[in-house]
Amino acid sequence: MKKAIFILLIYLITACQQKPERKLTIAVAANMQFAMKELSKTFTDQTGIACDLIISSSGKLTAQIKEGAPFDVFVSADIKYPKELFDTGFAIKAPKIYGYGKLVMWSMIDTIDPSLETLKSSKIHHIAIANPKMAPYGLATIEILKRHNLYENVKDKLVYGESVLQTNQFIISKSAEIGFTSKSVVLSPEMSNKGNWIDIKDTDYSAIAQGVVILNQNNQENAEKFYDFLSSADARRILENFGYLTKEK
Missing domain, CATH: 3.40.190.10 (Periplasmic binding protein-like II)
Incomplete structure (x- = not known):
């Protein structure tokens, strides 16, 4: 009995010491406003990681990132801005295309x-x-x-x-x-x-290739989970339901 209580106490202490999942702050291009609500909800349901969404134009969000805005992930309306951020040292992982806008x-x-x-x-x-x-x-x-x-x-x-x-x-x-x-x-x-x-x-019109990039190394683990999630079958299904192509024609 004493051994069981001791094990339970160790478990409770360990559980209390575990850090809660850190919330993600995601900068989101305005065209993705509605789709991202569903994407972030599904991501949170699957991982327990909450998401704060900051909605604006890709150009304005890029300017804010360069000025030090504390975003973890940037979901852009094109691939040009994410590449620019990566090339100038504001992103910690090369961007990838998650979909094509219409x-x-x-x-x-x-x-x-x-x-x-x-x-x-x-x-x-x-x-x-x-x-x-x-x-x-x-x-x-x-x-x-x-x-x-x-x-x-x-x-x-x-x-x-x-x-x-x-x-x-x-x-x-x-x-x-x-x-x-x-x-x-x-x-x-x-x-x-x-x-x-x-x-x-x-x-x-030229293909609107939309890119995602990881920005904040202090929250990189959770950001990478979202980065990977955007390539998942669940994310592709949501994007396609909102009219996006998930591969170039």
């Missing part, structure tokens, strides 16, 4: 049927896009407009969101009659079946 055209106005031709219509006064200087989805939008010889016709109608998140706000509030956003937004439970949207042919 663009849609979206309107919350019932009488508007989204199409590239519609952008030239006199009833379209504002076209919402993410800032191409900060957000890869905005850069892809400019590429589409120029490819279809529309940019010069509609450039004065363009209103720029700091990120996909703000671009969505322009569209949802109808401040812009139409706009370009990530397919993951219109497929999210929060936005599903709201407004009218169409896919943009992915051959009309």
Whole structure:
């Protein structure tokens, strides 16, 4: 009996000395806002590691990281920014591509049927896009407009969101009659079946290869768990449900 009590005490002391899993702070590109909620919940359910999500444009998050923001992981809307951070010593492990984003055209106005031709219509006064200087989805939008010889016709109608998140706000509030956003937004439970949207042919813009990178060596073990999780079957299923491709066509 005494031996059993002694073993129990040793177990309790050891358990109390074990460090709790440290929370992850994840910088997340705005196009991933909805998908990341489900991804982080699944990750936490599987590992017990809680996640704080910081949502903004990839460009702005990169600037914050360079200024010393205490993020553990950066989930970008492209691979350029993660590579830049790794090449300049702000990341401790080479980035990898976790998925490929897709663009849609979206309107919350019932009488508007989204199409590239519609952008030239006199009833379209504002076209919402993410800032191409900060957000890869905005850069892809400019590429589409120029490819279809529309940019010069509609450039004065363009209103720029700091990120996909703000671009969505322009569209949802109808401040812009139409706009370009990530397919993951219109497929999210929060936005599903709201407004009218169409896919943009992915051959009309360069592949939006989205990368993840580990930043903080002080929380590297947990960060690597999340980094690896994004390549798991569960993560791929979630990403595909939100309209992302998990391998390049």
